[in-house]
Amino acid sequence: MTQPGALMIALFAALILIKGSDASAAGPAEPSVLVRLAKLQRGSLPQTVTAYGSVQADPSGRRTVMAPLSAVVGELYVRPGEEIAAAAPLIRLEPTPQAAAAYAQARSALRAATQLVDRTRTMLGQHLATAQQLADANKAKADASATLAELDAEGAGGAQILRAPFPAIVAAISTTPGAIVAQGAALLELARPNALLLEVGVVPDLAMTIRSGNAVNIVPLGGKDPVSGKVVLRGSLVDPRTGLVSVYVSLPPGLFLAGEMAEADIVTGETHGYIVPHEAILVNESGSPYVVQAVDMVAKKVPIRVLADGGAQDVVDGPLDPGSPVVLDGNYQLDDGMRVRLANRDGGSGK
Secondary structure, three states, rough: OOOOHHHHHHHHHHHHHHHHHHHHHHHOOOOOEOOEEOOOOOOOOOOOOOEEEEEEOOHHEEEEEEEOOOEEEEOOOOOOEEEEOOEEEEEEEEEHHHHHHHHHHHHEEEEEHHHHHHHHHHHOOOOOHHHHHHHHHHHHHHHHHHHHHHHHHHHHHHHOOEOOOOOOEEEEEEEOEEEEEEEOEEEEEEOOOOOOOEEEEEEEHOOOOOOOEEEEEOOOOOOOOOOEEEEEEEEEEOOOOOOOEEEEEEEEOOOOOOOOOOEEEEEEEEEEEEEHHHHHHOOOOOEEEEEEEEOEEEEEEOEEEEEOOOOOOOEEEEEOOOOOOEEEOOHOOOOOOOOEEEOOOOOOEEO
């Protein structure tokens, strides 16, 4: 007669054998990968051209201060780079010996012409001169007076101080104290502080996509916060020294210094397509980009073309399933047909 304890042991062993047989028939568990997903959406990103350059004075806001006549440079009151107010003294000019002699001659000529007019008027009253002679004397006096006034205005009569015609930055000084300068010689270059432009160089094929009025994001080199500007002019000439085309960008007043370097992102249009996070894009062994989509929670590799690189997001195109999200974290572990498990429960935000 079988003991009850032995019977229980036999039944338990049989149950273990049956369960083991069922597990073997089911086979190994199907592999899956824990991933994050992001919804696939259509949209656009700005198409930009990035260029670098320096802040320059707008040519329309520059003024060259020239010598009104031949003179000796007496004193300079400003220095290059200095910002000055309107009417601030710039330079003192003193007449050259020749200018001083011309002024003395003009004064003498006016004195003689004045005496001639007085004498001729007296003689006319005595019927010793004619009215025409008096008219000629008056003309000579007027000519002598005009010559003297002109020399006076030019500073031939003494030292003359030239002053700033508007609030300005002294961009350049072309002379030194003691120098003798000819009439019309450039002495100083002034620039309006609120009329600065950023001049950047762009390769010719990209320059052809730029138009006046294009929006620009400008960041000073070493800075972080961008400011807004617009393309004022895109040149139509390639600089033979650099091989680049100059593009001029407006700047907000008071934020930049002349000569400062900056980066410009010029918005030339928009690129349309599927917008995906940059981390979703992978490259296969042949160097071609692709993304992995979760189609009904099953991985599918899809070849793509990257149309625009926007940093954190890219615009791509390809035979994508608009209703299936793209895989972010874990995408590099997936092959076609592998199942995925969600790390982000919403299955779409990727966050």
